[in-house]
Amino acid sequence: MTEALAEYLRVHGFENVRVSTGRNGTNIAxxxxxxxxxxxxxxxxHPSWGILVETGVYGCFSCKKRGNLNTLASELGIPLFDxxxxxxxxxxxxxxxxxxxxxxxxxxxxxLEILNLPDTFGFFDFHTDIRPLKWLRDEKRxxxxxxxxxxxxxxxxxxxxIFPITDENNNIVGWQERNLRYPHTEPKYLFSHNLxxxxxxxxxxxxxxxxxxxxxEAIMSVxxxxxxGVPGISPLNADLSKMQAAKLGVFQKITLCYDNDIAGQxxxxxxxxxxxxxxxxxxxxxxEQKIHRMQRSNILPLLRSRVKLKKP
Numbered sequence: 001m002t003e004a005l006a007e008y009l010r011v012h013g014f015e016n017v018r019v020s021t022g023r024n025g026t027n028i029a030x031x032x033x034x035x036x037x038x039x040x041x042x043x044x045x046h047p048s049w050g051i052l053v054e055t056g057v058y059g060c061f062s063c064k065k066r067g068n069l070n071t072l073a074s075e076l077g078i079p080l081f082d083x084x085x086x087x088x089x090x091x092x093x094x095x096x097x098x099x100x101x102x103x104x105x106x107x108x109x110x111x112l113e114i115l116n117l118p119d120t121f122g123f124f125d126f127h128t129d130i131r132p133l134k135w136l137r138d139e140k141r142x143x144x145x146x147x148x149x150x151x152x153x154x155x156x157x158x159x160x161x162i163f164p165i166t167d168e169n170n171n172i173v174g175w176q177e178r179n180l181r182y183p184h185t186e187p188k189y190l191f192s193h194n195l196x197x198x199x200x201x202x203x204x205x206x207x208x209x210x211x212x213x214x215x216x217e218a219i220m221s222v223x224x225x226x227x228x229g230v231p232g233i234s235p236l237n238a239d240l241s242k243m244q245a246a247k248l249g250v251f252q253k254i255t256l257c258y259d260n261d262i263a264g265q266x267x268x269x270x271x272x273x274x275x276x277x278x279x280x281x282x283x284x285x286x287x288e289q290k291i292h293r294m295q296r297s298n299i300l301p302l303l304r305s306r307v308k309l310k311k312p
Contacts (some may be wrong), residue, residue, distance in 0.1 A: 016047045256283070
């Protein structure tokens with residue numbers, strides 16, 4: 001956390017950043033970011049500003065300005081750094097940052113040329129009554145609040161729903177497109193290029209501070225759990241990778257809820273073996289149908305029927 005906060009300060013224009021440890025805890029010193037307005041000389045060449053890592057409280061010995069990470073983000077117009085979660089960006093900010101950081105050449109080299117058309121993906125544009133919205137709302141029965149929470153949008157070219165995929169700090173690292181023409185045209189799902197699915201847990205950023213979570217296969221199953229008030233994540237594949245399994249160590253309880261088919265049950269057994277030495281309680285439940293196809297009122301009774309597989 002200390003290095004992450006120090007890097008956050010450097011990235012957002014703080015000068016002379018250095019880390020030290022004192023009797024009050026870990027302190028990060030830097031030149032005062034308010035010096036141009038609050039210091040007599042308009043600068044702070046000998047750093048007098050500092051922030052305690054454990055609390056996020058800052059103060060300047062020269063101008064006496066004090067505050068916390070919330071006031072710092074507000075006054076400087078930068079994303080909030082949360083002690084528990086890191087930098088918290090909105091999906092809009094994350095998408096804008098991703099687009100700004102990629103040059104035209106990089107976009108082409110990475111096969112992300114679609115990003116060169118800023119209005120191609122309507123990640124946050126569901127105000128019109130279009131086919132992908134009707135599919136998600138009427139057929140899949142998701143609420144508009146849920147679609148907004150997960151930043152769901154659509155590809156204006158193909159008219160398919162788009163599910164943005166974020167890392168643990170809610171930065172967009174890719175997306176999944178659901179082909180509504182499937183099975184008439186393959187494949188069913190399209191992922192953005194160069195997305196390392198083995199290192200990403202979908203929705204991890206919003207549930208990583210919870211005491212327990214439910215692991216499901218599909219993105220829409222995570223959305224259904226959310227509507228039922230249950231923290232859920234998806235490994236984006238049936239199989240759980242070692243990198244993904246390591247991230248589950250933040251939870252006290254984990255419930256595996258894989259699909260009731262051969263691929264799902266094979267993946268479930270692999271996950272059990274991978275998690276057998278973890279510091280958490282592991283449960284398992286097998287739904288008769290995919291979670292996102294169930295009535296939301298049936299999800300909680302299903303999870304209460306789970307079977308304990310191991311103790312920590």
